[in-house]
Amino acid sequence: MPTFVYMTRCDGCGHCVDICPSDIMHIDKVTRRAYNIEPNMCWECYSCVKACPHNAIDVRGYADFAPLGHSVRVIRDEEKGVIAWRIKSRNGETDMNLLAPITTKPWGKHIPKLADAPEPSQEMRDSQLLYSEPKYIRMDDGDIHTLKSNGLTMKAGVAY
Amino acid sequence: MPKTIVEDNIDILVAGAGLGGTGAAFEARYWGRDKKIVIAEKANIDRSGAVAQGLYAINCYMGTRFGENNPEDHVRYARIDLMGMVREDLLFDMARHVDSTVHQFEEWGLPIMRDPKSGTYMREGRWQIMIHGESYKPIVAEAAKKSADKVFNRICVTHLLMDDAKENRVAGAVGFNVRTGDYHVFKSKAVIVAAGGASNIFRPNSVGEGAGRVWYAPWSSGSAYGLMIEAGAKMTQMENRIVLARFKDGYGPVGAYFLHLKTYTQNCNGEEYESKWFPDLQKMVGKEYLDPELSHATHRPIPTCLRNHALISEVNAGRGPIHMVTMEAFQDPHLEEIGWHNFLGMTVGQAVLWAATDVNPKYENPELTTSEPYVMGSHATGSGAWCSGPEDVSPDEYFWGYNRMTTIEGLFGAGDAVGGTPHAFSSGSFTEGRLAAKAACKYIDDGKAEGIRISEEQIERRKNQIFKPMEHYKVYRNEMDEYAGGSTVNYMTNDKLLSIGLKKLKLLEEDLEKVAAENIHELLRAWELKHRHLASESVVQHTLFRKETRWPGYYYRGDALKLDDENWHVLTVSRRDPKTGEYTMEKAPCYHIVGEDE
Ligand SMILES: Cc1cc2nc3c(=O)[nH]c(=O)nc-3n(C[C@H](O)[C@H](O)[C@H](O)COP(=O)(O)OP(=O)(O)OC[C@H]3O[C@@H](n4cnc5c(N)ncnc54)[C@H](O)[C@@H]3O)c2cc1C
Ligand code: SF4
Ligand code: SF4
Numbered sequence: 001m002p003t004f005v006y007m008t009r010c011d012g013c014g015h016c017v018d019i020c021p022s023d024i025m026h027i028d029k030v031t032r033r034a035y036n037i038e039p040n041m042c043w044e045c046y047s048c049v050k051a052c053p054h055n056a057i058d059v060r061g062y063a064d065f066a067p068l069g070h071s072v073r074v075i076r077d078e079e080k081g082v083i084a085w086r087i088k089s090r091n092g093e094t095d096m097n098l099l100a101p102i103t104t105k106p107w108g109k110h111i112p113k114l115a116d117a118p119e120p121s122q123e124m125r126d127s128q129l130l131y132s133e134p135k136y137i138r139m140d141d142g143d144i145h146t147l148k149s150n151g152l153t154m155k156a157g158v159a160y
Numbered sequence: 161m162p163k164t165i166v167e168d169n170i171d172i173l174v175a176g177a178g179l180g181g182t183g184a185a186f187e188a189r190y191w192g193r194d195k196k197i198v199i200a201e202k203a204n205i206d207r208s209g210a211v212a213q214g215l216y217a218i219n220c221y222m223g224t225r226f227g228e229n230n231p232e233d234h235v236r237y238a239r240i241d242l243m244g245m246v247r248e249d250l251l252f253d254m255a256r257h258v259d260s261t262v263h264q265f266e267e268w269g270l271p272i273m274r275d276p277k278s279g280t281y282m283r284e285g286r287w288q289i290m291i292h293g294e295s296y297k298p299i300v301a302e303a304a305k306k307s308a309d310k311v312f313n314r315i316c317v318t319h320l321l322m323d324d325a326k327e328n329r330v331a332g333a334v335g336f337n338v339r340t341g342d343y344h345v346f347k348s349k350a351v352i353v354a355a356g357g358a359s360n361i362f363r364p365n366s367v368g369e370g371a372g373r374v375w376y377a378p379w380s381s382g383s384a385y386g387l388m389i390e391a392g393a394k395m396t397q398m399e400n401r402i403v404l405a406r407f408k409d410g411y412g413p414v415g416a417y418f419l420h421l422k423t424y425t426q427n428c429n430g431e432e433y434e435s436k437w438f439p440d441l442q443k444m445v446g447k448e449y450l451d452p453e454l455s456h457a458t459h460r461p462i463p464t465c466l467r468n469h470a471l472i473s474e475v476n477a478g479r480g481p482i483h484m485v486t487m488e489a490f491q492d493p494h495l496e497e498i499g500w501h502n503f504l505g506m507t508v509g510q511a512v513l514w515a516a517t518d519v520n521p522k523y524e525n526p527e528l529t530t531s532e533p534y535v536m537g538s539h540a541t542g543s544g545a546w547c548s549g550p551e552d553v554s555p556d557e558y559f560w561g562y563n564r565m566t567t568i569e570g571l572f573g574a575g576d577a578v579g580g581t582p583h584a585f586s587s588g589s590f591t592e593g594r595l596a597a598k599a600a601c602k603y604i605d606d607g608k609a610e611g612i613r614i615s616e617e618q619i620e621r622r623k624n625q626i627f628k629p630m631e632h633y634k635v636y637r638n639e640m641d642e643y644a645g646g647s648t649v650n651y652m653t654n655d656k657l658l659s660i661g662l663k664k665l666k667l668l669e670e671d672l673e674k675v676a677a678e679n680i681h682e683l684l685r686a687w688e689l690k691h692r693h694l695a696s697e698s699v700v701q702h703t704l705f706r707k708e709t710r711w712p713g714y715y716y717r718g719d720a721l722k723l724d725d726e727n728w729h730v731l732t733v734s735r736r737d738p739k740t741g742e743y744t745m746e747k748a749p750c751y752h753i754v755g756e757d758e
Contacts, residue, residue: 002372018204019204019206019207020203021203021204021207021209021212021379022379023202023379023681023684024681037681039369039372040371041379042372043212043372043377043378043509044373044508044509044512045207045212045377046508047207047213059508061512061517062366062368062370062373063369064367065370065409066370066513066516067516067517069516070515071515072511072512072515074504076294081269083294085504087500087515089518089520090515091518093518094515094518096500098497098501098504100501101292102271102292102294102295103295103299104270105268106269107269108302110268110269111268111299111302111303111306112306113306113307114187114306115189115307117190119193120190120191125191128253128550128552130257130260130598131190133260136259136260136263137256137257137259137260138224138225144256145224145231146552147553150231150232151755151756152232152754152755153753153755153756154249154553154751154752154753154754155751155758156555156752157729157749157750158244158750158752159239159752160244160448160449
């Protein structure tokens with residue numbers, strides 16, 4: 001179900017072009033508006049819809065088997081950390097508003113810059129541990145699981 | 161001719177930054193403080209790969225800190241689901257680290273639902289936890305951006321560069337910018353390929369305009385396989401394609417429906433149908449793999465492929481369609497909301513389709529069907545490169561120095577790229593990226609990447625190859641469906657069909673030399689096709705090699721309709737000679753993790 005663009009709302013800003021994972025939102029050179037150049041390679045992932053500052057992009061059914069007349073619209077707000085959806089069916093009987101959080105923290109602030117984290121020791125380098133382990137694996141401050149710690153061994157052959 | 165842009169002195173190049181690649185770039189900075197870390201990604205890492213639209217669940221989480229599971233429990237689960245054929249060293253390793261990945265995600269702001277009573281994460285099933293994951297990908301991308309020196313978005317990586325000084329050692333990668341058309345050369349000491357799995361290897365059920373509405377994303381071009389196969393890396397379990405039972409036409413996921421909403425399936429007459437196919441199926445695969453009584457008593461899952469088999473057989477017997485019974489669960493408004501959120505969070509297209517066709521699951525039970533096959537290595541199947549495991553777990557046959565390193569020196573994999581590691585999913589793929597990054601840093605620190613030389617000849621040769629389609633005229637046809645067990649032939653194939661398939665794929669390979677691209681966007685599609693072609697050939701070679709039906713419900717060898725543990729309880733390993741294109745196939749032993757006294 002490919003995207004299409006409401007020409008009167010689009011100002012050619014290119015946000016959709018920048019984000020589409022399929023590289024199919026392009027700007028028409030004559031009209032200077034965005035359009036989907038390859039509808040049969042659209043996943044309806046809504047990445048472009050969410051990125052458009054003017055809500056100019058919508059998604060319709062497949063021309064070959066889905067009828068028109070429904071709508072699934074979305075507004076995503078990074079500042080507020082929420083996404084709001086509205087689903088309306090073709091016959092109007094389903095009309096739902098759904099709200100979900102997209103993050104619990106101010107956007108990007110709690111992701112560490114690992115260049116500033118303390119350097120790993122040689123012992124850590126020689127171990128099987130990754131950054132922030134073992135603390136983050138377990139609550140009991142035990143070390144990482146090994147075959148030995150868990151009383152296991154690897155055996156060739158058939159096992160179920 | 162296009163402009164050439166060279167990025168030199170890279171230590172770690174991440175080719176493809178979905179879940180595996182972002183994990184690799186993030187972690188590489190911790191172990192490689194002064195290292196130059198570069199990402200080359202064909203889309204924009206904020207929304208690229210299989211998680212572009214988000215996810216509603218993290219499907220791999222042990223919960224060790226809540227006393228829920230140990231890594232070996234997950235290994236046993238993946239083992240039975242894949243009918244025994246997994247790399248248990250890699251799985252154990254992924255599972256023992258995956259919780260730390262998930263705990264970090266939560267700290268970064270990914271909303272993970274919690275059980276209000278116990279305080280643990282809300283479980284959808286034994287391994288799955290529920291999230292509000294619309295922004296899963298932008299969040300992990302943020303982490304990768306904080307670690308990487310440079311992110312090159314919109315670079316389609318077409319080939320790996322090989323060292324001209326030392327045989328079988330990687331030296332970087334090349335590709336082109338899908339917007340400017342510039343030729344990009346990345347000279348790097350180590351490369352982590354995380355370019356994802358493959359959709360559209362087999363003809364999709366939806367054709368025409370609906371062709372993009374596939375299960376795995378249409379941009380999953382099998383590039384991880386194309387890149388590594390072309391360079392001569394060994395591959396494993398490429399025959400192990402996956403077929404999915406999903407909501408019809410929209411491919412809406414069913415996990416939360418089964419596990420959380422407790423919906424169930426029935427045939428057109430409203431009957432349970434699965435169990436009546438089990439006696440016959442047990443004759444095909446043996447009681448060891450299908451024992452409904454044991455499964456009932458111990459909660460050992462029935463392998464997914466066998467459940468598919470029951471669905472396919474019931475439809476063939478004329479009692480389709482198969483319905484998902486939603487009408488009961490959806491009477492509860494809370495569950496109804498979860499049902500819709502589940503789609504909006506990861507497969508919006510299903511919500512669009514139901515809205516367009518007036519399907520309201522509260523008043524009607526929607527249809528399920530089986531998909532066309534997919535080739536990938538992180539969801540519920542394990543195709544990919546043959547990689548070294550970790551030193552403290554792997555037996556000799558599975559270990560050659562660096563964790564997640566392929567059989568090419570300095571070339572690492574993560575996520576779909578790595579073979580034998582099903583059920584890693586998003587969290588496990590990110591974790592594998594982290595493991596590969598640590599190992600790649602060690603590889604460089606150990607001096608293994610000294611003295612790399614890349615000749616001008618190699619750079620020029622690749623450039624000419626990449627832009628050749630701009631001068632040509634031919635188009636592509638898909639031969640996989642009829643010959644290698646696609647959905648139009650009910651997943652059936654045999655020796656003869658596969659041999660014809662191989663022959664046709666060779667013709668296609670010749671034609672692909674003449675594939676035409678009118679503009680840079682088409683050049684992207686041309687290279688995606690070439691990567692898919694390499695992956696396809698590998699799938700057929702592997703399917704031909706394994707003379708048994710190991711996974712009924714995923715595909716059938718009509719000439720060997722039984723599971724054959726005596727001859728085929730082994731992993732299949734292939735190598736395509738980069739010079740001649742000839743394949744060699746071998747069997748590798750299947751090691752299982754068992755109790756010390758077993
Ligand atoms: C519909 C669906 C539902 C799923 N549900 C769940 C779920 O509920 N829970 C869960 O945990 N997991 C789920 N998964 C699985 C999860 O998404 C994957 O396991 C995971 O994303 C695999 O990671 P990866 O890095 O291997 O591939 P991807 O994340 O797909 O990343 C591959 C990257 O490589 C890039 N790339 C490809 N080719 C090239 C090239 N030639 N040059 C440069 N870059 C390239 C792509 O653009 C992409 O960014 C689901 C997947 C799908 C499709
Ligand atoms: S819905 Fe996704 S695939 Fe389709 S045009 Fe928009 S961003 Fe691209
Ligand atoms: S993001 Fe919206 S306004 Fe901007 S070019 Fe795309 S459709 Fe037009």
